[in-house]
Amino acid sequence: MTDAESLARGAIERLLENESLRGDLSDVGFGPIVEWASNALVGAAQAAAGADDETARARMDEAETATKRIVGEVVDAAQRHTRAEVRALMSDPAIAHNPGARLRLAANGWRLGDDSDANAVRLIRALRGVQP
Numbered sequence: 001m002t003d004a005e006s007l008a009r010g011a012i013e014r015l016l017e018n019e020s021l022r023g024d025l026s027d028v029g030f031g032p033i034v035e036w037a038s039n040a041l042v043g044a045a046q047a048a049a050g051a052d053d054e055t056a057r058a059r060m061d062e063a064e065t066a067t068k069r070i071v072g073e074v075v076d077a078a079q080r081h082t083r084a085e086v087r088a089l090m091s092d093p094a095i096a097h098n099p100g101a102r103l104r105l106a107a108n109g110w111r112l113g114d115d116s117d118a119n120a121v122r123l124i125r126a127l128r129g130v131q132p
Helices: 004-017 027-048 053-080 083-090 099-109 116-126
Strands: none
Touching: 004 027, 004 053, 027 053, 027 116, 053 083, 053 116, 083 099, 099 116
């Protein structure tokens, strides 16, 4: 069995090493996104840790891919601040089945302004409870 800590650590390190995910966001906007993504990856690791090594790694690969995809969608929506990007985020498979997150995105996402960092914070807060 693979332990949750090592599964999460590797995924979080790879996330942090990928500077392209940040876009043009400063630490103010990207910090909360990293915090959300790290928590999501820890949760995924804890859920996967009880399985055999191969299954646990496969589950973590899926969670890592989904987390990176969501981070990219949040950054795009925050920077472009158009409804099309918010709708794309709401349609993400990890979010589409979470009515609370979809409602929070709808309520907050339609009122994005020109401040990409503030938009990122607003969007990522709407994703609380989303587990890729």
